Amino acid sequence: MKEHIPLQPIEQYLEGGLKGNELKDFEKSLETDPELAATVKDYKMAVKSIDLYGRNELKKRLRKIHHDEISGKNILVRRQLLKIAAIFIGFLIVSGPFLYNHFYGQPKYQNLYEQNFTIYPDILSQRGEAIPENLMLDEAMSYYKNNDFENASVLFEALDSSDLPIEDAIIFYRGISYLGEGNPEKASGIFKIIISDTKNPFRKQAEWYLALSFINLKQPVEAKSLLEEIVKNKSWNHAKAYLLLEELE
Amino acid sequence: MNLLYSDRKIIEALQSTDDHKTDKAFRMLYQTYFRMAVQFVKSNSGEDDDAEDVFQDVLVSFYQNVRKGVFKGDSAIKTYLYAMIRNQWLVKLKKNKRSVNMEEPERAAESRHVLQRDSTSGELQRMVEGMLDLVSERCREVLKLYYFDNLSMTEIASRAGFDNENSAKTQKYKCMQRLIKLMAEKPELKEHLYELLAADE
Secondary structure (H helix, E strand, O other), X not given: OOOOOOHHHHXXXXXXXXXXXXXXXXXXXXXXXXXXXXXXXXXXXXXXXHHHHHHHHHHHHHHHHHHHHHHHHHHHHHHHHHHHHHHHHHHHHHHHHHHHHHHOOXXXXXXXXXXXXXXXXXXXXXXXXOXXXXXHHHHHHHHHHOOOHHHHHHHHHHHHOOOOOOHXXXXXXXXXXXXXXXXXXXXXXXXXXXXXXXXXXXXXXXXXXXXXXXXXXXXXXXXXXXXXXXXHOOOOOHHHHHHHHHHHO | OOOOHHHHHHHHHHHOXXXXXXXXXXXXXXXXXXXXXXXXXXXXXXOHHHHHXXXXXXXXXXXXXXXXXXXXXXXXXXXXXXXXXXXHHHHHHHHHOOOOOOOOHHHHOOOOOOOOOOOOOHHHHHHXXXXXXXXXXXXXXXXXXXXXXXXXXXXXXXXXXOOOHHHHXXXXXXXXXXXXXXXXXXXXXXXXXXXXXXXXX
């Protein structure tokens, strides 16, 4: 190994800084000078080692953050939950009869929502040639049909910005995915946009899902008003809307 | 694309030379997206520990992609991280030869999100640390700031307390020269590291 290794040109060469004749000369030297070739190889290994060292150092920091944000918090949360549970049980023993009388007969919004929420069928799988093959869309629909709404919504979000000729459908399925993953605020925003677009083919279906979003949000006044509209206009799912309206009354 | 306020903040923090700011960004990423990693990994034949590993590897690669300008916020961080988590986990599954009912890793490799290899192999980690132990702590820091964190020489000078950019540059060359010379003096260590790095390719 040479005593003084010419590192600057090696670095320039590896970082793409050599051009024209300088590059040609260097490449020629690499072919004829085995010591230079060996030094370039060593240089590459040193850079890779430093990169791995950096990765490992950063992972050490991340492990600490993981402990603070996830593991540590879980222990704290469990302790706090135990305390809260103890307090809650005491509270229930004292005030149970009163609470039962107060809430009995009130609509159970979560139950109503769960009884009525079903996904809208996959109409895209019967698509013709007008809709191009799209791996991400297939995967999103697969998650959607398996009720894995969190993964589905992420992919529908990504698809939304693409130029697929089925944008209306993607936004609609995205709204249902938000609702399914327990995010009725976001879902209702999407459904309101669909309803406001008079040319949107999913407008009527969106009314039903918006009503379900309102129920999930415990907003019975808005839900009733929308359900009454659905019944009155004999819109999509009007029979179910009628039954749901009765339950809410 | 308009960046979300929180996405912009995270990118800015990861581009900073201040460890407190980058730590804050990592905490925010943990709080927001770790659950997404757990859910994906666990619904595809993995466990909580796998999700932790995958998520940390993804954050390291994401950090480097931000610092090298590979990720500039052209898509939402959530979408980008999801793709990285998915690809990283597929690569790990392939390595472990575990069967899973999803698309083949070859197809995932077509994605534009290129992940760095997992560097958690214990032996490789020890070898790399052993090799870097050959140079001084200050040298390790300067080399890491340049090659891993992708800091400019001006930023390195400011962060490591050099008088100016040129002093930092000279020091970096000296450190690299020293590392390569020390490696040459330990041919067995060097050869073994070559083999491990090749296996990690």
